[in-house]
Structures are given as C-alpha cells and as structure tokens.
Amino acid sequence: MFALVDCNNFYVSCERVFNPALRGRPVVVLSNNDGCFIARSEEAKSIGLAMGAPAFKSRELLKKHKVVVHSANFPLYGDMSSRVMSTLAELAPELEIYSIDEAFLDMSGFKRYDLDLYARSMRKTVMQHTGIPVCVGIAPTKTLAKVANRLAKKNPGYKGVCLLNTDKELLAALAITPVEEIWGIGRQWSKFLHAQNLHTALDFARASPAMIRKHLHITGARVQAELNGKSCLSLEMVRPAKQSICTSRSFGRSVTAFDELHQAVATFAGKCAIKLRKEGSAASLLTLFICTSPFNDPEKKYWGTRTLSLHHQTQDSISIIRAAGVVLESIFRAGYEYKKAGVIVSGLIPAGVSPAILPLFPQELPLPDDRQKKLMTVMDSINQRYGSGSIQLAAENSAGWKPHQNLLSSRYTTAWKDIIKVKG
DNA sequence: TCTGGGGTCCTAGGACCC
DNA sequence: TCTGGGGTCCTAGGACCC
Numbered sequence: 184m185f186a187l188v189d190c191n192n193f194y195v196s197c198e199r200v201f202n203p204a205l206r207g208r209p210v211v212v213l214s215n216n217d218g219c220f221i222a223r224s225e226e227a228k229s230i231g232l233a234m235g236a237p238a239f240k241s242r243e244l245l246k247k248h249k250v251v252v253h254s255a256n257f258p259l260y261g262d263m264s265s266r267v268m269s270t271l272a273e274l275a276p277e278l279e280i281y282s283i284d285e286a287f288l289d290m291s292g293f294k295r296y297d298l299d300l301y302a303r304s305m306r307k308t309v310m311q312h313t314g315i316p317v318c319v320g321i322a323p324t325k326t327l328a329k330v331a332n333r334l335a336k337k338n339p340g341y342k343g344v345c346l347l348n349t350d351k352e353l354l355a356a357l358a359i360t361p362v363e364e365i366w367g368i369g370r371q372w373s374k375f376l377h378a379q380n381l382h383t384a385l386d387f388a389r390a391s392p393a394m395i396r397k398h399l400h401i402t403g404a405r406v407q408a409e410l411n412g413k414s415c416l417s418l419e420m421v422r423p424a425k426q427s428i429c430t431s432r433s434f435g436r437s438v439t440a441f442d443e444l445h446q447a448v449a450t451f452a453g454k455c456a457i458k459l460r461k462e463g464s465a466a467s468l469l470t471l472f473i474c475t476s477p478f479n480d481p482e483k484k485y486w487g488t489r490t491l492s493l494h495h496q497t498q499d500s501i502s503i504i505r506a507a508g509v510v511l512e513s514i515f516r517a518g519y520e521y522k523k524a525g526v527i528v529s530g531l532i533p534a535g536v537s538p539a540i541l542p543l544f545p546q547e548l549p550l551p552d553d554r555q556k557k558l559m560t561v562m563d564s565i566n567q568r569y570g571s572g573s574i575q576l577a578a579e580n581s582a583g584w585k586p587h588q589n590l591l592s593s594r595y596t597t598a599w600k601d602i603i604k605v606k607g
Numbered sequence: 608t609c610t611g612g613g614g615t616c617c618t619a620g621g622a623c624c625c
Numbered sequence: 626t627c628t629g630g631g632g633t634c635c636t637a638g639g640a641c642c643c
Binding site for chain 3: 367370371400403
C-alpha cells in the first residue's frame with residue numbers, strides 16, 4: 184500500500200502559519216513577477232479565481248472580495264516543505280519526496296495497523312509540528328493513492344483521509360473520477376479519451392489495453408495498469424541526479440539595451456553555476472534563450488535560442504557566465520522589447536570525476552584553474568553564512584530587469600533580518 | 608500596464624556503424 | 626532493370642508533472 188500525503192493549498196497555508204489573520208479569508212499567492220495565481224485558499228477558489236489565471240484580469244474580483252494577495256515567497260515555502268518532509272520521515276520507514284508539497288509513503292509494513300487511524304494520526308502530527316494541513320490518500324498503487332487523495336481533499340466527509348482498499352471502494356472511486364483528473368493524463372490525452380467515449384477513470388481502466396498502448400504509448404499503458412491495481416511505479420527514495428538545470432525569469436519591465444540583457448543573462452548563468460555546485464554536478468552544454476512577450480503582435484515577437492558546447496565539464500561561475508555572454512552576442516537582435524530570458528545547463532556529470540575529461544581541441548574559453556575553484560568555494564561559503572547574494576560577480580546585476588514582487592511576506596524561517604523585522 | 612518557473616520521459620526520424 | 630540486414634546514438638518535438 185502507498186500513502187500520498189499532499190499539503191492543502193500549500194503556499195497559502197505557509198503564509199497562514201505566520202499570519203493567522205489570514206485564516207478564513209480568501210488568500211492567493213502569485214507567480215514570479217506577480218503574474219498569475221499559483222495558490223488559492225478554499226475561499227479564493229469559491230470566488231472563482233482560477234489556477235494559473237493572470238491576476239490583472241481579476242482585479243475587480245480581488246477588490247470586491249477583499250482578497251489577500253501575496254507575491255511568491257519561495258525561501259519560506261522551501262523551508263516549510265522540508266519541515267513537513269522531515270516530520271513525515273519519522274512516521275513511515277520509507278518516503279519519496281515527490282514535489283514541494285507532496286510525498287509518497289510506503290505503507291506495506293503497516294498491515295497489522297488500522298491504516299485509516301494511522302493516517303489520521305499522521306495528519307495531526309504534521310499539523311502539530313508545522314502548522315500545515317495535509318490530506319492523505321491510501322491505496323494499492325501510487326496512481327490509486329492519487330485518486331484517493333483527491334477524494335480526501337474534495338469531500339469534507341472524509342475529514343482529510345481516504346483509504347481505498349476493497350474492490351468495491353476502488354471501483355466506486357474510479358467511477359466518480361473524471362479521466363482528466365487522473366495523474367498522468369493531461370489535456371491532450373483527456374481530449375482523446377473523451378473522443379473515444381471514455382469519460383471516467385473506470386471507463387479508462389476498462390478500455391482496451393492495446394488501444395491505450397497504441398495511442399497513449401507505454402506511459403498511458405502504465406497509468407491504466409496502475410488504476411487496475413497493478414503497481415508499475417515504485418517508491419523512489421533517492422532522487423536521481425538532475426539531467427539539466429534551468430534559471431529563467433520574466434522581467435519587471437521590457438529590456439531593450441544589450442548591456443541590461445547581458446546583466447540578466449549573467450545573473451541567470453551565475454545562479455545555474457551555484458545550483459550545479461549544490462547538486463555536485465558539472466555541465467558540458469549551455470543553452471541560452473531570450474524572448475519578447477508571447478502576447479506581442481507577430482512583427483514584434485522574437486524568440487532567440489542557441490546551445491553552446493562548453494568544451495569541458497564545469498561548475499565554475501566565471502566560465503559559465505562567460506559562455507552565456509558569448510551566446511547572447513550571437514542571438515541578440517536590436518530593436519526588440521525583451522521580456523524574459525533563461526539559461527539551461529545540461530550534459531551534466533558528477534563533478535570531480537578524475538581524471539577530468541579534457542577537450543580534444545584547444546578551447547575558445549579558458550579552463551578554470553585551481554585558484555578559480557577555490558574562489559567558488561569561498562564565494563559559496565560567504566553566501567551560505569551571510570545570505571545568498573551577499574557576494575557575486577560584477578557581471579551579475581538585477582537593477583534593471585528585476586521582477587515585480589510588491590506583495591512579499593517575510594522570510595520568517597530563513598533570514599535573521601526578516602525575523603527581527605517581524606519582532607519590531 | 609499587467610500573462611510563472613523548473614523539470615522528466617517517450618517516440619520518431621535521421622545519421623551513422625559493420 | 627536490378628540495390629540487404631541489423632544495429633546504435635542523437636535530437637527535436639510532444640506529452641506529462643508540480
């Protein structure tokens with residue numbers, strides 16, 4: 184048996200832990216640049232604020248219902264997430280951290296327990312330790328645990344826990360789950376399935392496996408098997424090393440000057456290098472993209488992207504920033520209003536494999552030497568001690584393009600100066 | 608005026624090998 | 626007029642997730 188523990192309206196719940204006045208009121212959290220809704224309290228959902236909808240289109244509604252609006256505070260949410268996860272880790276022998284607000288737990292060793300009762304005690308413990316409300320779904324496969332969790336969330340009668348164990352319970356649950364709500368079935372596949380007259384999870388589970396295999400490939404066939412109680416997806420306790428790392432942002436205003444765009448690109452490249460060192464990986468490829476708003480008229484639209492081989496594996500900020508600058512020169516077109524850019528590093532290998540793989544041909548970009556490696560270590564430890572961004576390279580600068588974050592709460596759990604601010 | 612960010616997996620097709 | 630068989634690797638594009 185698998186349990187899926189999923190935090191309720193997670194980002195809103197994080198804000199409420201430190202600001203209890205928000206309880207019972209409609210609250211939303213916006214994406215970066217204060218663009219779209221990415222979390223909504225139950226009250227905000229019932230007003231009709233849609234997930235992913237742009238906030239400026241709902242300005243009237245927000246005002247009318249006195250909705251509390253917050254900018255995304257990812258340092259806070261990340262820290263609260265690790266508190267929830269470490270609490271869960273004490274409640275089950277094995278867990279997989281699936282996302283910032285969800286974890287799968289292995290319940291196979293709990294056969295002699297009353298699972299429903301145990302799940303309720305887990306909920307209570309997480310609330311007590313972190314202040315975050317969660318729902319628990321328990322079933323024989325991960326996909327069915329997702330189904331159970333959805334029912335626990337939707338139906339107040341379950342009081343936060345839904346256990347699907349008998350065939351009767353499972354069939355009843357599948358019959359009231361629309362195909363588009365199944366984990367692994369997105370928009371395109373839902374459209375296809377409805378066209379095949381398959382509308383519920385039960386219809387999908389009973390559809391011809393050959394037809395599903397043909398049109399939805401191996402991925403869809405697995406989902407179908409999981410719905411029929413055949414477990415195909417196991418608990419992944421160790422997160423595999425990342426294959427790519429991306430840092431991208433929309434700008435607070437449009438950027439036209441090369442130098443300003445270069446500052447943004449250098450900042451993103453620097454962040455990728457930091458993420459690489461944290462991950463313990465080194466990159467051999469760098470992709471840069473720059474673009475105008477996708478909502479522009481066609482003649483004002485531009486999407487530029489290019490991938491560069493770094494000729495060696497590196498996690499060095501200076502090398503990566505320099506490479507990003509080289510690519511920017513080749514894809515920059517004057518006269519456009521840029522709204523977003525991003526750096527992706529890929530071709531990742533574990534850092535420090537020795538001997539290092541050296542380039543066959545003399546490289547355009549100089550190899551970082553030992554002094555440079557030491558410099559990175561020193562920079563990382565300064566930023567660790569005094570807060571990220573305390574020290575950076577001169578090319579990194581966010582003065583011109585930084586995203587809007589006008590409604591930000593304090594970093595209550597990760598920054599001393601924010602804690603002092605709260606106290607004052 | 609204003610529309611997010613960060614990932615993974617799978618498949619098909621092209622280029623290459625002997 | 627006729628022109629093999631069996632592979633691997635890489636990439637782009639499309640699907641999905643939170």
